[in-house]
Amino acid sequence: MDFKLEADDLQEVVVLCDQDGILLGWNSAGEEITGFSREDVVGYHIDSIVAPGSRAELKEILGIQRTGTVLPGMSMRLQTSYGMEVPVEVTSVPQHEGDKLTGWLLIFRDTTLKVQLQEQLDRMDVLYRGLVENSSELIYVLDAAARVLFINDTVETLLGYAKKDLIGKDLIEIVHPDDRSMAFWPLRERRKAARATKDLQIRLLTKAGAHRRYDLEIVYISLNSVGLGAERREPGMPTGEERLGTQGVARDVTELVLLQDFSRQVGFILPICAVCGKIRVTTGTTEEWLPLSKYVERKTGMRFSHTYCPEHVPNITEHPIESGEP
Numbered sequence: 001m002d003f004k005l006e007a008d009d010l011q012e013v014v015v016l017c018d019q020d021g022i023l024l025g026w027n028s029a030g031e032e033i034t035g036f037s038r039e040d041v042v043g044y045h046i047d048s049i050v051a052p053g054s055r056a057e058l059k060e061i062l063g064i065q066r067t068g069t070v071l072p073g074m075s076m077r078l079q080t081s082y083g084m085e086v087p088v089e090v091t092s093v094p095q096h097e098g099d100k101l102t103g104w105l106l107i108f109r110d111t112t113l114k115v116q117l118q119e120q121l122d123r124m125d126v127l128y129r130g131l132v133e134n135s136s137e138l139i140y141v142l143d144a145a146a147r148v149l150f151i152n153d154t155v156e157t158l159l160g161y162a163k164k165d166l167i168g169k170d171l172i173e174i175v176h177p178d179d180r181s182m183a184f185w186p187l188r189e190r191r192k193a194a195r196a197t198k199d200l201q202i203r204l205l206t207k208a209g210a211h212r213r214y215d216l217e218i219v220y221i222s223l224n225s226v227g228l229g230a231e232r233r234e235p236g237m238p239t240g241e242e243r244l245g246t247q248g249v250a251r252d253v254t255e256l257v258l259l260q261d262f263s264r265q266v267g268f269i270l271p272i273c274a275v276c277g278k279i280r281v282t283t284g285t286t287e288e289w290l291p292l293s294k295y296v297e298r299k300t301g302m303r304f305s306h307t308y309c310p311e312h313v314p315n316i317t318e319h320p321i322e323s324g325e326p
Contacts, residue, residue, distance in 0.1 A: 013078070013088070013108035019101050021046045021062065033110055035081030046106070051077035051085040061092055062104065078108060087115045138221065138250035141228070144243050146170050146187045158219060158252060160210030176203035176218055183223075189246045190227040197225040201253065213252075215303050220257040221250040258300050 013030040017023050023041050031037055034049060041049055050058050054076035061074055074092075077085040088108040095103045132139050133153045140151040148166045155161050159174065166174070175183045179202040186197040200223040206212055213219075225248035271280040278289040281298075293304045308314065 011110075013110070015046065015049075015106040015108070016103065017046050017106065018103040021104075023048075024103070030108075033080070033086055034078055040081070049078055051079045053077065053085075058090075061090070075111070087111045136252070138252070139248070140171065140250075141245060141247050142171060142187065143245040144188075146172065146246065149245065157211075158213050159204055160207035160212035165207075174205050176205060179203050186223060186225050187246060187248070189225040189248075190229075190243055192226050192229075196227065197223060199224065201257075204250075214254055216254070219252060220254045222253045224249045224251075258302055261300060 010027060011029055013026060013033055015023060015026045015030065023044055023046060025042060026038060030041075030049075036049060046058065047055050057074065057076050073089045075087070075089055077087050080086060087110075089111050091107045091109075093105045093107075094101055095105060135152060135154060138152065138154045138158060140155075141149045143149050147168055148171055151163055151166055153163070155163060155166065161174065171187055172180055172183060175187075182200070183202050186200055189197050191197075201220060202223060203218045203220055206214070206217055206219055208217070225246055228244040228247055230242050230244055272278065273280075273289065278291055279295045281288050281290055281295065290298070296302055297304065
């Protein structure tokens with residue numbers, strides 16, 4: 001067989017070597033991709049054209065193939081004459097005369113474009129995951145039965161649940177019981193675009209005892225959800241779209257709802273002391289004056305945590321804080 005005539009028309013690098021791994025020849029693609037001529041490589045070990053980091057893999061492949069096994073599509077890198085490495089996939093076929101191994105035929109396919117595309121996809125995936133995981137909104141993907149396939153980290157800070165607690169469960173389990181009938185179909189949304197669920201306000205239950213954004217038993221969200229589907233292409237099946245599940249984005253509107261409730265409860269004018277800022281509360285014939293924080297707690301159930309703004313951080317050395325009630 002004229003090896004040169006058989007292989008020079010191929011785009012893949014085709015290498016022929018003996019049982020000891022010594023190169024007997026290679027085609028024009030090998031010269032074009034690596035920069036080494038036939039004269040540069042013939043008579044040398046196959047390691048001379050393989051990148052140092054891939055030589056262990058090549059040795060393992062050739063060792064396995066002494067049993068006669070064909071291993072297609074193994075990833076490694078070739079060394080070039082100009083100091084760069086080329087990613088390739090190698091298919092190696094052992095050559096025998098009777099039961100005796102006489103060498104190998106190695107076919108290296110350049111995967112530079114494939115690797116570059118995969119690296120780009122990986123970067124985009126990292127970027128996408130960063131945007132999703134760090135979003136202030138609750139983002140989730142459900143299967144066709146409304147079981148959680150994915151939910152972002154916001155569920156931990158907003159509701160107190162660990163993601164592993166919810167994966168595989170029906171998301172309606174954390175919806176307030178009074179809102180479950182309203183949320184049932186939006187959590188199984190099939191519709192898309194203009195017909196999909198938009199701005200549905202429901203309440204979610206928080207996990208007691210867990211660290212979360214609000215010290216409340218419920219959180220108000222505004223829900224947008226859309227159906228996920230793919231075109232059915234199975235032979236013998238009717239054409240149409242196969243329903244895969246639902247994707248949703250829940251925006252936290254707790255502060256807005258509490259503020260609206262507070263506004264409705266207090267009316268338009270609050271009687272407030274011009275000196276100390278306390279608010280007058282009248283119940284029947286009883287009158288009392290409450291600090292603003294106590295008034296808000298009584299009206300809405302919201303709790304306050306006290307700290308210091310940058311202008312009022314106490315100097316412990318000059319003004320030691322005394323223990324006891326103020």
